[in-house]
Amino acid sequence: MSLNTRLLTPPREEEEIYPYRRVWRSLIIENGTVAAAAVALFVAFGFLGLRLPTVALLPVNLLLAALPAALWLVFSWLPEARVPEPRAYLMRVFALSLLVASAFALPLIENVLRPETWLSLESAVNRIIGYTVTVGIVQETLKYLVLRYALPPEALRIRLDGVAYGAAIAVGFTTLFALDYVSRHPDAAPDAVIMRVLALLAMHLGGSLIMGYGVAETRLGEATLILLPVTLLVAAALHGVAIPLRSGLMNAQLSLDGGITRPLLALGFALVLLAAPQVVMSFFYRAAERRAEDVVRGQE
Amino acid sequence: MRLIEVRGAATETRRQRQAHALTLIVAAVVLLYGLNLRQSTLEAVVPYVNIQAGITAFYPQNWLLDTAPDYVFRVRDMTRRGYKTTIQLSVQPVSDDTSGRNIADRLALTRARTFTGYSVLAVEPYPLRDGFSAQAVSYTYVSQESSPFLQGIPVVVVGLDIITISRGQALVITFRADAATYRQELPRFEQFLQALEF
Numbered sequence: 406m407s408l409n410t411r412l413l414t415p416p417r418e419e420e421e422i423y424p425y426r427r428v429w430r431s432l433i434i435e436n437g438t439v440a441a442a443a444v445a446l447f448v449a450f451g452f453l454g455l456r457l458p459t460v461a462l463l464p465v466n467l468l469l470a471a472l473p474a475a476l477w478l479v480f481s482w483l484p485e486a487r488v489p490e491p492r493a494y495l496m497r498v499f500a501l502s503l504l505v506a507s508a509f510a511l512p513l514i515e516n517v518l519r520p521e522t523w524l525s526l527e528s529a530v531n532r533i534i535g536y537t538v539t540v541g542i543v544q545e546t547l548k549y550l551v552l553r554y555a556l557p558p559e560a561l562r563i564r565l566d567g568v569a570y571g572a573a574i575a576v577g578f579t580t581l582f583a584l585d586y587v588s589r590h591p592d593a594a595p596d597a598v599i600m601r602v603l604a605l606l607a608m609h610l611g612g613s614l615i616m617g618y619g620v621a622e623t624r625l626g627e628a629t630l631i632l633l634p635v636t637l638l639v640a641a642a643l644h645g646v647a648i649p650l651r652s653g654l655m656n657a658q659l660s661l662d663g664g665i666t667r668p669l670l671a672l673g674f675a676l677v678l679l680a681a682p683q684v685v686m687s688f689f690y691r692a693a694e695r696r697a698e699d700v701v702r703g704q705e
Numbered sequence: 706m707r708l709i710e711v712r713g714a715a716t717e718t719r720r721q722r723q724a725h726a727l728t729l730i731v732a733a734v735v736l737l738y739g740l741n742l743r744q745s746t747l748e749a750v751v752p753y754v755n756i757q758a759g760i761t762a763f764y765p766q767n768w769l770l771d772t773a774p775d776y777v778f779r780v781r782d783m784t785r786r787g788y789k790t791t792i793q794l795s796v797q798p799v800s801d802d803t804s805g806r807n808i809a810d811r812l813a814l815t816r817a818r819t820f821t822g823y824s825v826l827a828v829e830p831y832p833l834r835d836g837f838s839a840q841a842v843s844y845t846y847v848s849q850e851s852s853p854f855l856q857g858i859p860v861v862v863v864g865l866d867i868i869t870i871s872r873g874q875a876l877v878i879t880f881r882a883d884a885a886t887y888r889q890e891l892p893r894f895e896q897f898l899q900a901l902e903f
Contacts, residue, residue: 518739518740518743520743521784522747522784523743523746523747524746525784526767526784527746531746534742535739535742535743535746537739538735538736538738538739538742539736539739539740539742539743542732542735542736542739543736546732546736549728549732553725558716558717623721623724623725624717624721628724630720630723630724630727631724631727632724633724633725633727633728634724634727634728634731634732637728637731637732638731638735641735
């Protein structure tokens with residue numbers, strides 16, 4: 406007679422430890438906080454009529470410009486110390502992106518390319534092309550160079566490392582450009598500053614995620630030769646589309662009835678621009694992981 | 706979903722190196738195209754023909770053109786904040802014994818009365834083109850917004866008059882820009898002068 410024993414509860418499986426920091430979760434928290442701050446300040450200053458004393462404007466604006474960096478430090482960089490497999494080069498990439506943006510991107514755009522002097526009166530298509538092949542390509546090439554040369558080849562172990570390092574670069578560029586904006590407009594209303602910060606973060610993060618995907622896939626996958634150049638062009642085109650579209654949505658239209666700026670449209674556009682590339686790129690990253698998984702299964 | 710991790714490969718494959726090289730080439734080509742696009746847009750011109758005055762000019766694209774009894778035509782860069790960079794062309798009938806210097810002095814006397822802080826910086830010969838000598842008068846003055854309601858801060862303007870006499874007419878070609886951007890804008894005026902036919 407065999408004894409058929411059944412356990413009342415199934416045996417507990419040992420929980421698999423994910424050895425890396427979960428980058429999407431960090432990104433959602435950081436971006437959600439910036440977006441919430443933008444909406445809150447927009448409502449407080451735009452609708453409720455909140456006003457700050459002039460002496461408080463500069464410190465508040467500086468804090469707002471540094472908000473993405475502060476959030477990144479708290480939710481991305483610090484947690485790396487608590488995981489078994491930390492990304493060791495995050496701070497290096499962040500610091501280098503600040504320096505590169507300050508030394509190359511900003512001077513090139515503000516002093517050499519100066520798109521506002523020759524693109525502001527062009528047609529929509531010309532503006533998109535113009536911003537893509539100047540501002541977009543300069544910034545994304547610099548980001549690519551940081552990803553390529555600040556990281557040793559072994560730093561990219563999984564595809565999501567591209568997201569983590571890309572986000573670090575995006576936060577560096579955003580912080581520098583936001584600080585530059587505040588230095589030029591120290592008395593700007595905080596809702597205008599946070600909207601600028603949100604738009605900068607959305608553009609840079611979108612571009613960096615695309616660029617990070619190209620670099621990670623080239624490093625870890627069986628990517629074709631043209632994947633990396635294509636991701637560079639797509640990331641540059643994101644700037645090319647976003648800059649004129651945002652200003653077109655925000656600025657007052659010329660009409661006989663007069664015109665007012667439409668910050669609500671700009672805010673909505675920035676929120677969509679912040680979320681959409683992350684959703685799309687998470688799909689691409691997941692698809693690439695699945696493909697790699699299938700290959701490994703096939704080999705087994 | 707499993708985690709696909711790659712470790713140990715500290716060197717890049719040939720394909721990876723080629724991909725990186727191709728990316729740099731694409732970036733350089735696109736940036737060169739961008740710089741070329743910028744230059745061609747900045748140098749884009751629109752023709753202006755005035756048969757009565759015998760003038761054919763090519764002024765910068767997107768600049769606002771207007772005419773008035775005081776001058777043949779004037780174009781201004783309305784995208785500029787503050788003082789709008791201006792190119793103006795006027796014609797005055799003169800006698801045979803009038804020189805470019807006479808016109809320059811007369812202009813200086815007139816402007817000293819109408820412009821705030823008008824000061825002539827230099828009067829010197831200017832090689833306009835073969836067969837045409839000209840006088841270049843550079844000056845500065847302070848420009849204020851015409852509307853007091855705009856509460857604008859006065860701007861220091863630098864101007865340059867190119868004066869030449871041809872067939873009993875004195876041609877005064879004027880360039881004015883904000884002192885802060887004068888040097889930067891001057892090449893556009895020089896481009897205008899090179900293409901001017903009269």
